[in-house]
Amino acid sequence: MLGFYPVRVLPSKTAILPVNPTFLPRSExxxxxxTRTVYCTNIDIKISQAEVKNFFExxxxxxxxxRLLGDHMHSTRIAFVEFAMAESxxxxxxxxxxxxxxxxxxxSPSKTPVRPRVTHPTLH
Structure with a gap:
């Protein structure tokens, strides 16, 4: 009971996985x-990176x-959005x-920073 209401606890539909340590912050x-980054889920697959940016700005x-991530195997996408100011x-x-x-x-608050993409030289 919570107050006067019964509470039903159901098993999670998604696994709660720890963050891969290689993605965690490595420096101050x-x-x-x-502190300036948020993690966004449930983003419509049809939304572009520019639309996500405009929405938050x-x-x-x-x-x-x-960083907007996703593929056509999933119905939604995720994004990491870094702001200029922590207040944002x-x-x-x-x-x-x-x-x-x-x-x-x-x-939700991000546990990982948005690192610049590292381009690897192609091997010939």
Whole structure:
């Protein structure tokens, strides 16, 4: 019982996995980046990177880096959004549940920084 209401606890539909340690912050700078970064799930597959950026910039503030991930095997995508200011990331947490395309986006604090992509030379 919670107050006067019965509570039903159901098994999770998703596995709770620990973050791969190689993705965790490696320096004080990366820890600071995490305070400015949010992790977004349930992003409509039809939404572009520019649309995600515009959504957050119009509500929260300047986006400095954005990584939109996903494939056609899943019906939704995820994104890491890094802001110029930590305050913008805090505002972004309040966007959870807002419609981005046709889906309510879920926003949570990021445990990992958005690192620049490393380009590997192709082997010939």
């Amino acid at each position: 700078d990366e820890r600071e980046m995490c 119009s509500i929260c503030g300047e986006v400095t880096r954005l 990331a805090i505002v972004a947490l309040n966007c959870s549940g807002m419609l981005l395309g046709s889906q309510p986006v879920r926003v």
